[in-house]
Amino acid sequence: xxxKVGEYRVDQYATDGSRxxxxxxxxxxxxxxxxxxxxxxxxxxxxxATKGRIYHHYPSKADLFADVFRAGMEMNYAAIxxxxxxxxxxxxxxxxxxxxxxxxxxRRRTFQRVVWEGTEMYxxxxxTPQQRSTFAALHESRSRYGAIFRQTIAEAKKDGDxxxxxxxxxxxxxxxxxxxxIFWYSPRPGETRDDIDDIAWQVVAFAASxxxxxxxxxx
Amino acid sequence: xxxKVGEYRVDQYATDGSRxxxxxxxxxxxxxxxxxxxxxxxxxxxxxATKGRIYHHYPSKADLFADVFRAGMEMNYAAIxxxxxxxxxxxxxxxxxxxxxxxxxxRRRTFQRVVWEGTEMYxxxxxTPQQRSTFAALHESRSRYGAIFRQTIAEAKKDGDxxxxxxxxxxxxxxxxxxxxIFWYSPRPGETRDDIDDIAWQVVAFAASxxxxxxxxxx
DNA sequence: GTCTATATACTGATAGAC
DNA sequence: GTCTATCAGTATATAGAC
Numbered sequence: 001x002x003x004k005v006g007e008y009r010v011d012q013y014a015t016d017g018s019r020x021x022x023x024x025x026x027x028x029x030x031x032x033x034x035x036x037x038x039x040x041x042x043x044x045x046x047x048x049a050t051k052g053r054i055y056h057h058y059p060s061k062a063d064l065f066a067d068v069f070r071a072g073m074e075m076n077y078a079a080i081x082x083x084x085x086x087x088x089x090x091x092x093x094x095x096x097x098x099x100x101x102x103x104x105x106x107r108r109r110t111f112q113r114v115v116w117e118g119t120e121m122y123x124x125x126x127x128t129p130q131q132r133s134t135f136a137a138l139h140e141s142r143s144r145y146g147a148i149f150r151q152t153i154a155e156a157k158k159d160g161d162x163x164x165x166x167x168x169x170x171x172x173x174x175x176x177x178x179x180x181x182i183f184w185y186s187p188r189p190g191e192t193r194d195d196i197d198d199i200a201w202q203v204v205a206f207a208a209s210x211x212x213x214x215x216x217x218x219x
Numbered sequence: 220x221x222x223k224v225g226e227y228r229v230d231q232y233a234t235d236g237s238r239x240x241x242x243x244x245x246x247x248x249x250x251x252x253x254x255x256x257x258x259x260x261x262x263x264x265x266x267x268a269t270k271g272r273i274y275h276h277y278p279s280k281a282d283l284f285a286d287v288f289r290a291g292m293e294m295n296y297a298a299i300x301x302x303x304x305x306x307x308x309x310x311x312x313x314x315x316x317x318x319x320x321x322x323x324x325x326r327r328r329t330f331q332r333v334v335w336e337g338t339e340m341y342x343x344x345x346x347t348p349q350q351r352s353t354f355a356a357l358h359e360s361r362s363r364y365g366a367i368f369r370q371t372i373a374e375a376k377k378d379g380d381x382x383x384x385x386x387x388x389x390x391x392x393x394x395x396x397x398x399x400x401i402f403w404y405s406p407r408p409g410e411t412r413d414d415i416d417d418i419a420w421q422v423v424a425f426a427a428s429x430x431x432x433x434x435x436x437x438x
Numbered sequence: 439g440t441c442t443a444t445a446t447a448c449t450g451a452t453a454g455a456c
Numbered sequence: 457g458t459c460t461a462t463c464a465g466t467a468t469a470t471a472g473a474c
Contacts, residue, residue, distance in 0.1 A: 018457085033345055036255030039449060051451090052459050061450065126252055165421045172403040173396055173425045180395040183339075202384045206392045210429035237439085258467055270469090271441050280468070445470075455460080 019057055021047060027068045027110035035065055035117055062131045066138060069118040072111035073141045079104045084148070090155035091162065091213060097152060098178055098207060102200040105181045112182045115142065146175060153211055163212030170211055177207045238276055240266060246287045246329035254284055254336055281350045285357060288337040291330035292360045298323045303367070309374035310381065310432060316371060317397055317426060321419040324400045331401045334361065365394060372430055382431030389430055396426045 058064040156162040164170040375381040383389040
């Protein structure tokens with residue numbers, strides 16, 4: 001179940017065309033230039049509009065950014081929901097979860113970059129006191145999401161299906177690996193769904209081996 | 220040998236106390252708040268000075284940032300220089316290189332965060348035409364540095380000591396893993412040199428296994 | 439070599455027309 | 457619901473005193 005972290009629900013950002021268009025444009029701009037270097041005028045211009053349109057929907061730039069963050073996390077929860085409670089051992093469940101996550105990083109790259117930058121902003125304390133509680137909720141949503149992965153590898157280790165030292169370090173290395181397509185992936189002309197799946201499996205295989213998983217996969 | 224990427228040499232930033240202090244403060248500020256959110260006043264204030272001091276040494280904020288980037292890369296080349304041309308098979312050489320690099324990411328975290336952000340700025344094209352050539356040179360310096368690692372794992376694969384699919388993807392995953400301490404590491408009170416080495420070896424072990432290296436190391 | 443103004447530009451946010 | 461005009465705050469960079 002995708003928990004509500006903000007004031008809007010899933011179907012709202014899906015059906016409200018105006019707000020959805022703003023979110024898409026904002027995600028793209030924030031990804032291209034980063035939060036501070038992106039002006040509201042930039043986002044408006046990329047929509048072929050002026051900032052009046054944006055300020056009608058969002059009271060501030062920080063709120064717009066936070067809503068992209070929220071939408072990104074909601075997409076993540078929605079993506080893994082069908083594979084969260086599959087039967088079987090932890091290692092197998094982890095593989096499916098990890099693959100789903102990586103594909104998500106590739107498909108919704110712009111939103112996921114905002115999730116990353118938002119997390120960094122929160123951890124750096126680069127937020128005003130009013131924003132702080134909003135960002136804290138978003139950061140907690142992301143922590144809960146990450147905890148699903150962390151728990152699964154902890155269980156796999158207990159099963160004897162993974163071998164690693166510190167759980168905390170292994171967890172960080174796993175997450176940074178699975179998230180890394182947001183930094184290096186860029187679509188190639190004529191790329192198929194299978195091509196993306198192939199890339200994603202290579203990422204999962206790297207992380208699995210890194211975590212000392214029993215059998216390696218080298219597709 | 221550490222190639223000169225900018226106009227200053229190693230011994231200059233090491234001996235010129237005034238400029239070195241500015242670089243340290245700038246690296247800290249840029250790491251804490253990011254390039255755009257950091258004002259020259261912030262850097263000056265963290266030095267207990269005013270911006271006159273900084274503008275005497277650097278003509279612009281972008282130049283200051285670029286010099287931190289340059290210093291960071293110079294530190295990296297200097298760090299791996301003693302282990303670049305060791306004898307032995309590629310896998311063994313890679314382990315030593317990788318360990319040295321990870322320790323460097325931990326020890327000089329602030330400078331390495333600037334290297335990361337500078338690279339992103341360059342790739343995003345978030346530079347003015349005048350800055351472009353400076354950043355291009357710095358980015359190329361970083362690419363050459365990364366190529367040392369890429370070449371080594373390619374050789375290890377040819378030796379049959381590593382197993383992975385696409386070299387390009389494996390390279391990205393390796394680099395993001397080895398660099399990742401700049402995102403999640405923070406020093407703990409009473410931490411010893413051995414503690415840091417232990418963390419670094421766990422990172423190297425993860426990457427080695429991820430690359431399908433023959434023997435796993437699980438410290 | 440460092441500091442104190444100050445010019446200049448940009449941007450987040452608001453008010454009110456349509 | 458969107459646009460135009462405008463205000464206020466901030467930040468880069470410069471000029472000139474010390």
